[in-house]
Amino acid sequence: MNTLEEVEISCPACGEGISLLIDCCDLGQQYVEDCPVCCAPMVLTVQPEPDGDIRVEASREGD
Numbered sequence: 001m002n003t004l005e006e007v008e009i010s011c012p013a014c015g016e017g018i019s020l021l022i023d024c025c026d027l028g029q030q031y032v033e034d035c036p037v038c039c040a041p042m043v044l045t046v047q048p049e050p051d052g053d054i055r056v057e058a059s060r061e062g063d
């Protein structure tokens, strides 16, 4: 069974807040997602926090 976690990030291109559903299986992974607001591709890095939460860092593709 997969657990999906809702995470809030800010788009690195347009700054809009975006809600993402992160699969816990994605921990430690990097993947590219298009911003639903401005359509710019952003690189998402999914990292586990010590308290069990999930942290997602978004950066512009190519940085």
Ligand SMILES: [Zn+2]
Residues within 6 Å of the ligand: 011, 012, 013, 014, 015, 016, 035, 036, 037, 038, 039, 040
């Ligand atoms: Zn955007």
